[in-house]
Amino acid sequence: MASAAASSTSAVAGGSNKGAAIATGSALWNRVPKANAELFALTYGALVTEVLRDFGDDINAVNEQLDKMGHSMGVRCVDEYLAKLSTAAPPCSKFLDTAEVLAKSAFKMFLGITADVVIHEGTEGKEDSYSLIMTDNPLAIFVELPDQYQSPAGEGQPLLEYNSLYCGLIRGALEMLNMRVECKFVKSTLRGDDVNEIKVALKEVVAEGAGAEYQEE
């Protein structure tokens, strides 16, 4: 299953066309089985609480664990996404093409929301990156972080990233398209920002066929 998805890069839908990605997202959202968004958010909250309880004060480890869980889900989500696509759609072979597909199609299918895209182009076409901007955050509808998690405990101390699951999801999904990315929540409404912003930066395009091995962690 993993290798099938890894070799199907060019089949992933949406391309850079925002309109097409929106239409694809709506069609996919209509097609997926639904759950109650509030119970989903409460369940994710229980998961974060449990990870915090398990890793205690090691906030970096908590963030990594949430990201890792998201990664496993993201790898799986690509298969679900491809399985539910009913029409051939423009290819998504370049990194920057993935922005609108993630923001308008995949986010819609898996989270019920869409995000806005801001492209940050790097020098000489390397280290391209983009930001996904979300006003809503379905993982955190009931959440208010306690003070201790809103600002770092001290200079250079890590901060709990409640939303790390998103980063893992995106990282896992793009890995299946042979793109190794770094993904970071740079703005969060849970920390008082006005929007949520996830920055996705391309690190490496993995050679075709290496995907299946690579994603074994």
Added chain:
Amino acid sequence: MASAAASSTSAVAGGSNKGAAIATGSALWNRVPKANAELFALTYGALVTEVLRDFGDDINAVNEQLDKMGHSMGVRCVDEYLAKLSTAAPPCSKFLDTAEVLAKSAFKMFLGITADVVIHEGTEGKEDSYSLIMTDNPLAIFVELPDQYQSPAGEGQPLLEYNSLYCGLIRGALEMLNMRVECKFVKSTLRGDDVNEIKVALKEVVAEGAGAEYQEE
């Protein structure tokens, strides 16, 4: 919030009328925000995995922890349920009245499914109980339990109850209606049964007004 809900027993909708409960359930389901059921199931799976990792071999503690998380959610769900009800509905003041309301309205609103009800009436009207029978199990759509969790490790050894969250949800919700119940998964498709059956047995009707204190654990 807790005391408001605890004193509103008679306002909870559905009564023993199955038809009314089905209609209420559909209306509530149409009204709630939705999430992707597959991502919800994957998230719950991550939660169970994390609790297992945390409590290791103490399967009783794992089951209890999942039940406890469900309890917190169930307490909250009653508020959501009451808030989203738009019409006055038949009262649900007797324990057995809660069966169809849970099965057809609350399950529909929170899980997107309905359950069948089998009433087991006790002697002298005490220890009344009923079973909720579900063919679908939205928490476990991708789940296959490893062998070690499908049968007990030895005589008298506890068994992992992957679905403990349901029991906690029901326990928490009914507690807000002043009913202390015992809730157990007696059949599970994850263990090879043909359906999922949750047995709900009334232990005590808590005096009106005691709810707020009682639910502090």
